[in-house]
Amino acid sequence: MDISPKVQEYLAEAYRLAQQGGATVSTSDLAEQMDVSAPAAARMISRLSESGLVEHEPYRGIRLTPAGEREALKSIRRHRLVEAFLVNVMAFGWDEVHDEADAIGAVVSDVVADRMEALAGYPTRCPHGEPIPTAEGVMPEVHDMPMIEVHAPTDLIVSRVRTHDAEKLRYLADLQLIPGQPVTLVNRAPFHGPLRLTIDGHEQVIGYELARVLRVALAE
Numbered sequence: 001m002d003i004s005p006k007v008q009e010y011l012a013e014a015y016r017l018a019q020q021g022g023a024t025v026s027t028s029d030l031a032e033q034m035d036v037s038a039p040a041a042a043r044m045i046s047r048l049s050e051s052g053l054v055e056h057e058p059y060r061g062i063r064l065t066p067a068g069e070r071e072a073l074k075s076i077r078r079h080r081l082v083e084a085f086l087v088n089v090m091a092f093g094w095d096e097v098h099d100e101a102d103a104i105g106a107v108v109s110d111v112v113a114d115r116m117e118a119l120a121g122y123p124t125r126c127p128h129g130e131p132i133p134t135a136e137g138v139m140p141e142v143h144d145m146p147m148i149e150v151h152a153p154t155d156l157i158v159s160r161v162r163t164h165d166a167e168k169l170r171y172l173a174d175l176q177l178i179p180g181q182p183v184t185l186v187n188r189a190p191f192h193g194p195l196r197l198t199i200d201g202h203e204q205v206i207g208y209e210l211a212r213v214l215r216v217a218l219a220e
Contacts, residue, residue, distance in 0.1 A: 005106035008075035010034060010044055011053060014064055015072035024061035070137050077133040078113045079105040080126035085116040087127045094127040094178075095169035110135075129160035129179030129215070147195070147214040152185045155219035163213040175204055182219060
């Protein structure tokens with residue numbers, strides 16, 4: 001089976017879903033993530049299974065084989081390197097690069113991706129804080145947690161911002177809630193209430209829904 005850009009996209013999304021919710025990925029979840037019908041996703045899964053890229057367990061879902069995971073990590077690496085290149089070298093905003101990286105990353109060669117990596121300063125994370133797999137196919141470990149699960153008061157570092165919504169990203173940037181930013185969680189209201197933060201000495205209040213996209217690490 002040819003490893004086409006569409007195949008790589010399916011494998012990359014299956015990898016991401018597996019990291020979020022367990023080893024197996026359901027057809028319905030993959031279809032939703034790919035914005036296709038369940039029958040269309042099922043047909044692709046059948047092709048991936050026949051090619052040895054996934055193992056399909058009826059009624060349980062799919063899991064990537066070692067070969068499938070390698071292809072998924074290649075795709076994720078190219079996408080995140082392109083995002084870093086667009087921001088670090090070409091001065092795009094972090095709210096502008098996801099769709100562009102989808103288009104460019106699908107066709108860029110490994111040689112070009114490596115050159116982008118060098119020009120971008122050998123980043124270890126994309127502009128949104130997600131780790132960039134190595135050229136050898138190793139996904140670096142990131143130890144962080146959802147901000148909405150942290151008990152207050154706690155000193156934190158913003159680790160990852162898990163949204164592609166351009167409006168949310170612009171708003172978070174205005175608040176300085178970007179990867180690497182120190183922040184103190186002062187108070188978290190119960191029952192999905194707002195969170196009160198201190199950022200560079202200034203108090204900010206954000207809603208629960210916005211806080212859900214933030215992953216944080218404990219400040220050392």
